[in-house]
Amino acid sequence: MWVVPESEIAGLMTPEAAFEAVEAVFAAMARGDARNFPVVREAIGHEDALYGFKGGFDGAGMTLGLKAGGYWPNNQKRGLINHQSTVFLFDPDTGRVSAAVGGNLLTALRTAAASAVSSKYLAPQGARVLGMIGAGHQSAFQMRAAVRFGQFEKVIGWNPNPEMLSRLADTAAELGLPFEAVDLPQLGTEADVIISITSAFEPLLLDEHVTGPTHIAAMGTDTRGKQELDPALVARARLFTDEVAQSVSIGEFQHVAAQKTVSANDITALGHVILGNHPGRGDAEVTIFDGTGVGLQDLAVASAVVKLAKQQGKAIQIEI
Numbered sequence: 001m002w003v004v005p006e007s008e009i010a011g012l013m014t015p016e017a018a019f020e021a022v023e024a025v026f027a028a029m030a031r032g033d034a035r036n037f038p039v040v041r042e043a044i045g046h047e048d049a050l051y052g053f054k055g056g057f058d059g060a061g062m063t064l065g066l067k068a069g070g071y072w073p074n075n076q077k078r079g080l081i082n083h084q085s086t087v088f089l090f091d092p093d094t095g096r097v098s099a100a101v102g103g104n105l106l107t108a109l110r111t112a113a114a115s116a117v118s119s120k121y122l123a124p125q126g127a128r129v130l131g132m133i134g135a136g137h138q139s140a141f142q143m144r145a146a147v148r149f150g151q152f153e154k155v156i157g158w159n160p161n162p163e164m165l166s167r168l169a170d171t172a173a174e175l176g177l178p179f180e181a182v183d184l185p186q187l188g189t190e191a192d193v194i195i196s197i198t199s200a201f202e203p204l205l206l207d208e209h210v211t212g213p214t215h216i217a218a219m220g221t222d223t224r225g226k227q228e229l230d231p232a233l234v235a236r237a238r239l240f241t242d243e244v245a246q247s248v249s250i251g252e253f254q255h256v257a258a259q260k261t262v263s264a265n266d267i268t269a270l271g272h273v274i275l276g277n278h279p280g281r282g283d284a285e286v287t288i289f290d291g292t293g294v295g296l297q298d299l300a301v302a303s304a305v306v307k308l309a310k311q312q313g314k315a316i317q318i319e320i
């Protein structure tokens with residue numbers, strides 16, 4: 001099997017490769033060529049950790065495997081990031097393990113790629129102002145991907161903990177864009193594309209905050225009980241997701257599904273828009289992409305990085 005260490009990922013994986021891998025796998029899911037397996041996510045009763053597995057099989061890309069890992073909230077005290085994961089790939093012909101790949105940076109890149117893919121297909125014409133809600137570890141990756149694949153001229157941002165906003169200011173400066181810290185009503189009025197990436201358990205962005213043509217990539221909610229958006233805002237928007245079943249169970253749309261203001265039939269998998277089977281934004285004022293994070297995204301970027309690592313002599317081969 002091949003091992004690609006976490007330390008090599010930054011030098012191997014490009015935002016373009018992540019974007020292409022995620023766009024392709026969303027399309028494969030919509031064609032029915034690829035499917036995610038049910039997610040396992042458990043509180044282990046130690047270190048307040050959430051641990052689990054996200055797996056799947058992509059019969060078009062011939063990628064089989066799982067990502068194992070989760071969220072350790074006390075890791076920062078140890079100088080580690082809170083999300084820890086490893087991707088394992090298996091040979092679909094034999095079941096033999098074929099690769100172990102560090103999954104931390106890949107998770108950030110594939111999550112950022114998913115929201116960037118959603119903006120490619122759903123952002124209003126001429127989107128120039130990017131609004132960021134959240135200033136944690138993921139937010140910088142989200143901003144970088146949005147700016148790389150969009151045509152933004154300004155970034156505005158809000159975070160429940162204002163002392164963290166320097167991350168957004170620094171990232172915008174790195175990208176050569178002006179940054180302004182704003183309140184949520186200003187963010188919802190000015191931003192053409194909004195990315196929310198927090199660990200909130202209550203709505204932050206309210207219906208009355210959002211005016212004009214807007215695309216919202218809701219990326220933070222990936223567990224039962226989490227919530228970033230006002231259900232009234234969700235109910236009036238045109239809704240898209242990576243995978244409908246995950247969206248209504250652990251994603252942002254779990255709340256409107258529970259309230260029965262939205263049903264699974266009202267939500268479109270983004271892959272159908274990518275394939276041209278759905279018009280996407282159409283005449284909707286607000287579109288929302290619920291990025292719940294599917295295992296196939298992890299497998300797609302891991303498979304891409306194994307190929308790059310082998311080409312560049314950076315993969316380690318071991319017998320198991």
Ligand code: NAD
Binds near residue numbers: 135139197220
């Ligand atoms: P982080 O711990 O570095 O930052 C957390 C962010 O959420 C900060 O902006 C913080 O101010 C805010 N926050 C924390 N607790 C909050 C609360 N109770 N209410 C409102 N805001 C709160 O985390 P991160 O690595 O940046 O990840 C952010 C979120 O994204 C997490 O919830 C994580 O589970 C989720 N995530 C989703 C995916 C996906 O595929 N959808 C992938 C990775 C991470």
